[in-house]
Amino acid sequence: MVLNLKECGLEFIKRLDSVANITSEYIVKSDEDTDDKYGYIPFKRPIDTYIKYGLIVLDKPPGPTSHEVVAWIKKMFNINRAGHGGTLEPKSF
Amino acid sequence: MPIALERATRVIGILMHSFKEYIGLMELHGDVDVDRVLNVMRMFIGKIYQRPPLRSSVKRSLRVKEIYSIDVLESEGREILFRVKCESGTYIRKLCHDVGLLVGVGAHMRELRRVAVAHLREDLFISTMHEVSEALYLWRKYGDDSLLRNVVVPGEFIVAHLPKVMVKDSAVDAIAHGAQLAVPGIAIFSNNIVKDCKVAIMSLKGELVAIGKAVMDSEEIERSEKGIAVEIERVVMEPNIYPRMWKRKQTR
Numbered sequence: 559m560v561l562n563l564k565e566c567g568l569e570f571i572k573r574l575d576s577v578a579n580i581t582s583e584y585i586v587k588s589d590e591d592t593d594d595k596y597g598y599i600p601f602k603r604p605i606d607t608y609i610k611y612g613l614i615v616l617d618k619p620p621g622p623t624s625h626e627v628v629a630w631i632k633k634m635f636n637i638n639r640a641g642h643g644g645t646l647e648p649k650s651f
Numbered sequence: 652m653p654i655a656l657e658r659a660t661r662v663i664g665i666l667m668h669s670f671k672e673y674i675g676l677m678e679l680h681g682d683v684d685v686d687r688v689l690n691v692m693r694m695f696i697g698k699i700y701q702r703p704p705l706r707s708s709v710k711r712s713l714r715v716k717e718i719y720s721i722d723v724l725e726s727e728g729r730e731i732l733f734r735v736k737c738e739s740g741t742y743i744r745k746l747c748h749d750v751g752l753l754v755g756v757g758a759h760m761r762e763l764r765r766v767a768v769a770h771l772r773e774d775l776f777i778s779t780m781h782e783v784s785e786a787l788y789l790w791r792k793y794g795d796d797s798l799l800r801n802v803v804v805p806g807e808f809i810v811a812h813l814p815k816v817m818v819k820d821s822a823v824d825a826i827a828h829g830a831q832l833a834v835p836g837i838a839i840f841s842n843n844i845v846k847d848c849k850v851a852i853m854s855l856k857g858e859l860v861a862i863g864k865a866v867m868d869s870e871e872i873e874r875s876e877k878g879i880a881v882e883i884e885r886v887v888m889e890p891n892i893y894p895r896m897w898k899r900k901q902t903r
Contacts (some may be wrong), residue, residue: 647763
C-alpha cells in the first residue's frame with residue numbers, strides 16, 4: 559500500500575507520539591492535502607536541510623564539560639549554532 | 652546528551668527544563684546494611700531542599716527540587732548502584748552526600764550516567780563522538796550520508812511529547828513570518844490540547860513549524876470556525892520554504 563504525502567506526514571507524527579509514549583487521537587478539521595513542490599517529510603530532507611533541523615542524542619564522553627562538547631560538534635559540522643538539553647558535569651557520561 | 656543543531660536549537664530549551672533520569676554509583680564511607688540505605692534513599696522521594704555545590708554554574712541559593720523515583724539496582728560492599736528520576740536542576744552529587752549524612756557514615760558520588768532527558772532515552776537512539784566523526788567522514792570523503800542520517804535525527808523528536816496541531820500548507824509561511832495560528836489554518840489536531848499548554852505546530856508533512864501556547868482547547872478548536880487557536884512563541888521553520896499564501900491587505 560503506497561501512502562500519499564499527507565499520510566506519510568501523519569505516520570511520522572504518530573511515530574513521534576509513540577517515542578514519547580503518548581496516545582493521542584487526531585481530529586480532522588480539513589481534508590486538504592500537502593503539495594510535494596515544497597517542504598519534506600523530516601526523514602527525507604536533503605542532507606543539508608536534515609542537518610540544519612537536526613538533533614544528535616550524544617553519548618557524552620567523560621572529561622569535557624557539556625559546553626565543550628557542543629563546541630566540538632559545532633566545529634565538526636561547521637555550523638554556527640548548536641545547543642544542549644541540560645548540563646552534565648565534566649566527569650559524567 | 653541531546654544536542655540540537657542550527658534551527659533546532661530554537662526549541663532545545665524545552666528539554667533543558669524537563670525531567671532527567673540517571674544511573675549513579677555511590678560509595679558509602681562505612682559499612683551499612685543495604686536495606687537501611689534503601690530506606691534512607693526512599694526518604695528523598697518527593698520534594699527536597701538542595702543548595703548547589705561550590706563547583707557549579709548556577710546561583711547557590713536554596714532550592715526545592717523533586718525526586719520522582721529512586722531504586723537501588725545493585726550493591727557490593729560500600730558501593731551502591733542506583734537509578735534516579737528527578738526534576739531538572741537536581742544535583743545527584745548533593746543527593747549522594749545527603750544520603751550519606753542521613754545514613755550516618757557519609758557517602759559520595761563515584762560515577763554518574765544520564766540515561767534519559769524527558770522522552771529521549773539512551774536505549775532509543777544514541778551516538779558516540781566516534782560514530783559522529785565517522786559519519787561525517789563517510790559523507791565528506793565519499794558522498795555517503797547513510798551513517799550521518801543514523802547519527803543525526805530530525806529535530807522534531809525534541810517536541811515529540813507535546814500535543815500537536817498540523818496546519819494547512821497555506822498557513823505555514825504565515826506562521827513562519829510570525830502570524831498567530833487561527834482556526835481556519837488548522838487541518839488536523841490532537842484531542843488532548845488544554846488551554847495554556849505548549850503545542851507543537853507541524854506541517855502536513857510532519858515538519859516542525861513553530862511552538863506555541865494553546866488559547867483554545869481541543870473541544871473549542873473542533874467546534875469553532877474562526878479565532879486564534881494558538882499563540883506562537885517560537886518559530887523554528889525558516890520563512891519562504893512554503894510559498895507565501897497569506898492574503899495581503901488590498902486598498903480598493
